[in-house]
Amino acid sequence: MFRGATKVTLDAKGRLAIPTRYRERIIARCDGQLIATVDKDYCLLIYPFPDWEEIERKLMRLPSLNKKARRLQRLMVGHATEVDLDGHGRILLSRELREFAGLGHQAMLIGQGNKFELWDEERWNRKRDEWLGDDDDTDLPAELESLSL
Numbered sequence: 001m002f003r004g005a006t007k008v009t010l011d012a013k014g015r016l017a018i019p020t021r022y023r024e025r026i027i028a029r030c031d032g033q034l035i036a037t038v039d040k041d042y043c044l045l046i047y048p049f050p051d052w053e054e055i056e057r058k059l060m061r062l063p064s065l066n067k068k069a070r071r072l073q074r075l076m077v078g079h080a081t082e083v084d085l086d087g088h089g090r091i092l093l094s095r096e097l098r099e100f101a102g103l104g105h106q107a108m109l110i111g112q113g114n115k116f117e118l119w120d121e122e123r124w125n126r127k128r129d130e131w132l133g134d135d136d137d138t139d140l141p142a143e144l145e146s147l148s149l
Contacts, residue, residue, distance in 0.1 A: 002111035007121065009105055014098050015090040016118070019109065023089045032085030036097055036118075037076050041127070044093070044101045044118040045076075051114045052080065093118075 006019050018026065026032060026048060035052035039045050047055065059077055062069035079100070083091040093103070106121040119127070 001113050002116055003113070004111045006109045006111075008107050008109045008118075010093070010098070010103055010107055014093045014095065015086075016093060016107070016109075017088070017090045018085060020089065022111075023085065026085060034083045034085065034091060035080050036083050036091070036093060037080040038097065038100050039117065040075070042101055042123065043120075044097055044103075046083070046091075046116040046118060047114065049082075056080070 002022060002025075008016055008019070010016050026034065030048035030050055033049040035047045035049055036044050037047075037052075056077055059073050062073065064070060064073075079097065081094055081097060083093065085091060097103075101118065102120045102123060103118070104120060104122075108119045108121050108124040110117040110119065110124070
């Protein structure tokens with residue numbers, strides 16, 4: 001499980017050093033093979049390869065005549081890019097992925113259980129503050145209404 005928020009930097013070539021606390025898990029889970037793809041919130045999703053394969057199979061089983069399903073397939077599968085952990089624990093993100101997410105030098109790596117989200121730091125701070133300020137709980141799924149934190 002990946003959890004926590006970590007401020008990270010991207011170098012001029014678009015390389016991101018994965019925090020050391022995650023590296024052993026990534027190597028054990030997928031031998032350093034990851035997939036990066038886009039998310040509709042304009043961040044990147046980074047999956048261990050086996051977890052991505054499961055998501056990809058589910059996406060490709062969606063009905064191709066459903067307009068929203070096709071859009072999701074085109075975005076997520078169409079932008080899916082293999083990124084391998086190098087000997088220094090870094091991954092190289094393509095220019096296209098970095099541009100999509102508006103990634104500059106400073107970014108936030110957000111653990112989300114089986115994957116990471118990678119956000120431009122400024123965009124993350126804006127969205128996080130927006131979500132924290134949203135007091136509208138009317139859209140909570142029924143499963144969350146009984147959750148006690």
